[in-house]
Every structure is written in structure tokens, then in C-alpha cells.
Amino acid sequence: MSTSCTSPDRNQIRHWLTTTNPHDLDELWRQADAVRRQHVGDAVHLRGLVEVSNRCTRNCLYCGIRLANSKVPRYLMTTEEILDCTRIAVEAGFGTLVLQAGEDESVAASWIAEVISAIKRDTDLAITLSLGERDEADYRLWREAGADRYLLRFETGDDKLFDTIHPSLPGRRSDRLALLGLLRETGYEVGSGILVGIPGQSFDSLVADIERFGSLDLDMIGVGPYIPHPDTPLAQHSERFLLADGEQVPNTVEMGYRVLALARLICPRANIPSTTALATLDGPAGRELGLQRGANIVMPNLTPQKYRRMYEIYPAKAASTEAAEQSIAGALSQIRALGRTIGSGRGDSPNLLKDC
Ligand code: SAH
Numbered sequence: 367m368s369t370s371c372t373s374p375d376r377n378q379i380r381h382w383l384t385t386t387n388p389h390d391l392d393e394l395w396r397q398a399d400a401v402r403r404q405h406v407g408d409a410v411h412l413r414g415l416v417e418v419s420n421r422c423t424r425n426c427l428y429c430g431i432r433l434a435n436s437k438v439p440r441y442l443m444t445t446e447e448i449l450d451c452t453r454i455a456v457e458a459g460f461g462t463l464v465l466q467a468g469e470d471e472s473v474a475a476s477w478i479a480e481v482i483s484a485i486k487r488d489t490d491l492a493i494t495l496s497l498g499e500r501d502e503a504d505y506r507l508w509r510e511a512g513a514d515r516y517l518l519r520f521e522t523g524d525d526k527l528f529d530t531i532h533p534s535l536p537g538r539r540s541d542r543l544a545l546l547g548l549l550r551e552t553g554y555e556v557g558s559g560i561l562v563g564i565p566g567q568s569f570d571s572l573v574a575d576i577e578r579f580g581s582l583d584l585d586m587i588g589v590g591p592y593i594p595h596p597d598t599p600l601a602q603h604s605e606r607f608l609l610a611d612g613e614q615v616p617n618t619v620e621m622g623y624r625v626l627a628l629a630r631l632i633c634p635r636a637n638i639p640s641t642t643a644l645a646t647l648d649g650p651a652g653r654e655l656g657l658q659r660g661a662n663i664v665m666p667n668l669t670p671q672k673y674r675r676m677y678e679i680y681p682a683k684a685a686s687t688e689a690a691e692q693s694i695a696g697a698l699s700q701i702r703a704l705g706r707t708i709g710s711g712r713g714d715s716p717n718l719l720k721d722c
Contacts, residue, residue: 373580374631379573383615383624391624398627398660405634406662410701411713412694413462413494413639414455417669417677418443422468424498427531428564430595430678431468437597441673442473445481451668451690452485458694461712462492464517464665469498478504479511486512492712494557494586499545505552514712515555518542519588522560523578524571530607531564531600546582555715557586557637562625563617564592565600565607572615576625580632585715586663587629587636590643591622593680619647623659630660635717639663646682654700663713664701666693 374382382394419442420431431438448465455463463485467473482493494515495508505516520542522528534540542558550556560575561567579587594601594617608614615621622644629638640656640663648655653664668690669677688696701708 374628376573376577379576379628380569382628383569383572383621394624394627395659398630399658401634402630402638402660402662406637406716408706409662409709409713410657410706411462411637411663411709412458412460412697413464413663413665413713414451414458414460414668414690415464415466415665416443416448416451417467417667417673418448418465418497419467419470419473420673420677421470421472423470423535424468425533427533427600428561428592428595428598430597430680432598435597438678439676441676443670443673445477445484447670448481449484449488451670452489452491454668454690454694455491456489458666459708459710460491461709462494462515463668464494464496466496466517467498469500473497475500475504475507479507482508482511482513490712492714499540499542502548502552505549505554509552509554513554514714515557515586516549517557517559517586517588518545518549519559519561520546520575520578522564522567522571523575524567527564527566527571530566543582555585555718556582557588558582558584559588559590559629560625561592562589562622563615565604565614566609567615568609568613569615572625576628576632579629579636583717584633584636585717587633587638588641589622589625589629590641591619591647592617593643593646595678595680619644619652622647623655626656626661627659633717635715637663637713637715637717639665641665642667643680646680650696650700653697654704657701657704657706662709664697666690666697668693 425432492514496517640653640661645652
């Protein structure tokens with residue numbers, strides 16, 4: 367199990383989340399980088415991200431593509447457009463395509479299955495899905511069509527906070543932890559993660575979330591700072607949610623790095639991306655620092671430019687207007703400049719080998 371390696375205990379996690387001593391923080395970055403190198407090596411795997419649709423029936427209080435945000439024009443990519451992205455991913459030597467979307471039944475399960483089959487027919491790409499909470503039958507259908515991995519962040523393990531910021535749909539209680547178990551049973555490689563610094567998120571709950579990464583034995587972990595979107599209730603009324611100073615986790619980029627580094631210590635063999643949220647807050651240095659503080663994955667955005675601005679889960683998503691070719695070239699030169707190599711093959715999670 368990944369948890370048996372170098373896991374810091376609860377008190378160490380809390381210390382590293384709250385310390386103001388720069389030497390202690392340097393030690394955290396150093397350990398995360400060393401554990402990353404020892405367990406997943408210097409290769410950085412590239413995943414091509416395709417934001418298939420911004421249609422969404424949910425009203426998450428943090429997310430810019432929530433149903434109630436009528437300012438966002440809605441789109442659904444065509445099969446041909448997705449296959450064009452697939453070709454770009456293959457030409458660039460990527461091992462994985464990530465299909466992400468809002469949660470909407472009009473993004474039909476049968477159509478997604480056809481897209482998966484078409485990609486699998488033409489390429490050796492691994493396919494990761496990030497399509498939110500769907501019926502068990504959909505998850506099974508997509509797995510049978512050839513999808514390999516599923517990303518579903520539990521966002522926060524504080525049930526009360528989660529229910530507030532991620533309201534359940536009528537008659538269907540959101541239970542992302544249960545869904546992660548179901549996804550695992552269905553045969554997916556499973557990824558999850560959290561938002562860092564959600565108004566209302568306490569250090570106690572953040573410590574518990576980081577410990578949970580280990581008990582869930584995640585193959586992939588995505589974490590990033592919460593970035594307020596002006597057209598959402600959480601941004602408009604943050605004062606209603608914020609905890610007292612000292613209790614409230616700040617949504618700073620630095621707190622994002624701390625959680626990323628701790629995720630690496632807790633799950634040494636997981637695939638962990640240097641997320642776009644870090645690059646959005648910290649510019650190009652954000653991706654680099656993520657890679658130096660535990661991450662081993664980069665996800666260049668391959669979504670056609672005409673749709674980029676519409677997939678605005680938070681404002682100024684990094685490089686939101688950059689063409690796919692530019693975003694790939696930028697990622698490659700950054701990785702090489704760090705002395706890291708570009709991963710070849712699918713980049714399956716070493717965590718599945720379970721022998722650390
Ligand atoms: N519909 C899918 C994909 C959502 S987008 C799902 O619900 O799983 C992927 C991730 O973006 C979310 O899991 C969330 O953690 C993150 N996200 C959403 N709004 C955000 C915000 N305002 N700031 C930072 N990250 C955000």
C-alpha cells in the first residue's frame with residue numbers, strides 16, 4: 367500500500383500546513399521532491415486535456431459553469447472536434463487523453479462511449495474521464511468501451527461544507543466517496559482530490575483530507591487552490607462562509623504547494639499533476655514549482671480555442687487563449703529546462719504495482 371512508505375503523521379501534516387518557518391517549508395519541498403524522484407522518477411507524463419462540454423445541471427457554489435450562471439454560452443464539442451484533439455495528442459507523443467465536462471445528461475452516455483471506442487480504435491492512448499457524478503450504468507458502459515481512468519475530486523471531506531458548496535440534485539444525494547469505491551470496483555484507475563482554501567474549510571478538515579488520500583489509496587491526486595469566480599455565490603458572499611483567522615485555510619498558491627507536497631509524501635507512487643490552478647495564480651513559475659514540489663504530470667489544454675473561454679470554471683484559467691501547439695511547446699521546454707524527461711507510454715499509475 368502506498369501509505370506504508372514515508373507517511374507523515376497527523377501532527378506533522380498540521381505543522382507543515384501551518385508553519386511560518388521558511389526552513390521548515392524548504393524541508394517539506396525537499397522531501398516531496400526526493401520522494402517523487404525515488405518513487406515515480408524524473409519522467410513527466412503529459413496528458414492532453416479536452417474540455418468536451420461546459421453544460422452542467424449542478425449549482426456548485428464555487429464553479430463558474432454552474433447552471434445558474436446564464437452569462438456563459440454553453441457548448442458541446444462534436445465527435446470530429448474531439449478526434450482532431452486526439453490527433454494532436456498522438457502527434458505530440460502524449461500517452462493519455464483526458465475528457466472533462468460539466469455534469470449533464472445531454473452529454474449522452476452512449477455518445478461518450480462511441481467517442482471512447484473511436485479513440486481506442488485509432489490510437490493507443492489511455493483515456494481518463496472527468497465527467498462528474500453519473501449513473502453506475504454509465505460508468506460501466508464507458509469502462510467497457512475502453513476508458514481506463516476516472517477523476518472525481520471529493521473537493522472536501524467535511525460533509526457539511528461539501529453539502530453546502532455542492533448541493534445535491536433532487537432525489538440524488540451526492541456521495542463522492544462512495545462513487546470512488548464504485549469506480550474502483552468497475553475497474554478504473556481512480557483519481558481524486560480537493561480544493562484548497564474553500565471559504566469554510568478548516569485546518570482540521572484539511573489535515574483529515576490529506577490523510578484520506580492515503581486511506582483511499584489514490585492512483586491520481588489533483589489538488590489546487592480555490593479561485594473565486596465573480597459570478598458565483600461563494601465569491602459574492604464569501605464573508606458568510608469564512609471561518610475565523612487561524613482556523614480558515616487560506617486559498618493562496620503557497621497553501622496549494624503545501625498540500626501538493628504533502629499528497630506526495632502520503633501517496634509516494636500516485637500520479638500528481640502540477641495543476642492549472644497553480645499556474646493561474648503563479649504564472650509560468652506555478653507549473654515549474656509544482657513539478658519541483660511533488661508533481662510528475664502536466665496536462666496541456668487541447669480544447670479548441672473557440673471553446674476555451676466558455677469553460678471558465680474560474681477566471682483567467684491559465685493560457686486560456688493559447689493554441690494547443692503553443693501550450694504543448696511551452697510545457698515541453700519547461701520540463702526539459704528543469705532537467706526532467708518527457709514520459710513515454712501511457713503513464714499508468716505506479717501505485718497499482720503496490721510493492722513499495
Ligand atoms: N464536472 C466534473 C469536472 C469539474 S471541473 C466534476 O464535477 O468532477 C474539475 C475540477 O475543477 C473540480 O473538481 C474542482 O475541484 C475544480 N474547480 C471548480 N471550480 C473551481 C474554482 N473556482 N477554483 C479552483 N478550482 C475549481
